[in-house]
Amino acid sequence: MTTSSDSDDPTVSNPDHYSTLWENEFVRVLEYRDTPGTETTPHHHPNSVMVTLSDFERRLRLGDQHRDVKLSAGQAVWLPEQRHAGTNTGSTPTHTILIELKSSSTGIDTHAASLGPKL
Amino acid sequence: MTTSSDSDDPTVSNPDHYSTLWENEFVRVLEYRDTPGTETTPHHHPNSVMVTLSDFERRLRLGDQHRDVKLSAGQAVWLPEQRHAGTNTGSTPTHTILIELKSSSTGIDTHAASLGPKL
Numbered sequence: 001m002t003t004s005s006d007s008d009d010p011t012v013s014n015p016d017h018y019s020t021l022w023e024n025e026f027v028r029v030l031e032y033r034d035t036p037g038t039e040t041t042p043h044h045h046p047n048s049v050m051v052t053l054s055d056f057e058r059r060l061r062l063g064d065q066h067r068d069v070k071l072s073a074g075q076a077v078w079l080p081e082q083r084h085a086g087t088n089t090g091s092t093p094t095h096t097i098l099i100e101l102k103s104s105s106t107g108i109d110t111h112a113a114s115l116g117p118k119l
Numbered sequence: 120m121t122t123s124s125d126s127d128d129p130t131v132s133n134p135d136h137y138s139t140l141w142e143n144e145f146v147r148v149l150e151y152r153d154t155p156g157t158e159t160t161p162h163h164h165p166n167s168v169m170v171t172l173s174d175f176e177r178r179l180r181l182g183d184q185h186r187d188v189k190l191s192a193g194q195a196v197w198l199p200e201q202r203h204a205g206t207n208t209g210s211t212p213t214h215t216i217l218i219e220l221k222s223s224s225t226g227i228d229t230h231a232a233s234l235g236p237k238l
Contacts, residue, residue: 024197026220026222047145051195076140076150076170
């Protein structure tokens with residue numbers, strides 16, 4: 001298990017792409033936007049639900065693991081707690097909403113099977 | 120405070136409009152769709168985040184209270200735990216995703232100020 005630090009927070013590590021829309025005692029809600037070719041630096045997500053507002057293709061990386069995901073606008077997927085970096089590998093901008101759960105477990109699953117969303 | 124029953128579950132009371140996309144130990148994720156003029160019967164929502172996938176206008180009712188809300192596609196709003204019924208008062212279909220929090224408080228706030236989403 002790896003512990004998180006402030007620099008793992010995507011709004012800190014990648015502020016050009018992640019912004020906080022609002023938060024309360026239960027959730028923090030982020031908006032993510034990028035353009036084709038954008039690469040993020042490694043960052044941490046708590047257990048989250050991601051709702052896609054655009055179609056996009058993305059390669060997620062953690063160490064020597066990677067996983068390619070292709071999502072359509074209007075999907076709602078579970079993103080289990082994890083650390084990763086991502087690259088927009090498609091030809092369209094990415095636009096998503098991330099609902100981070102504050103009460104979620106603090107364990108980080110580094111298995112390849114959980115890299116990226118559960119589809 | 121009112122206690123919930125199965126018939127308060129919108130997927131039970133209004134199955135033509137609410138469907139469960141998936142659930143896990145932390146959340147249940149619902150999709151809501153309707154057309155102009157659709158009225159739902161009273162139902163209960165736990166603390167939830169609603170992500171809008173369409174523009175829509177809606178009148179929410181609880182007893183003799185009502186509140187009109189107008190939302191745009193791509194918004195993420197907090198829906199505090201509540202019981203209500205709703206009518207699509209606009210000219211466009213409604214399409215939303217509701218992320219219900221399973222760990223949320225079980226108190227129901229019946230104050231008018233919390234009827235509908237927090238904007």
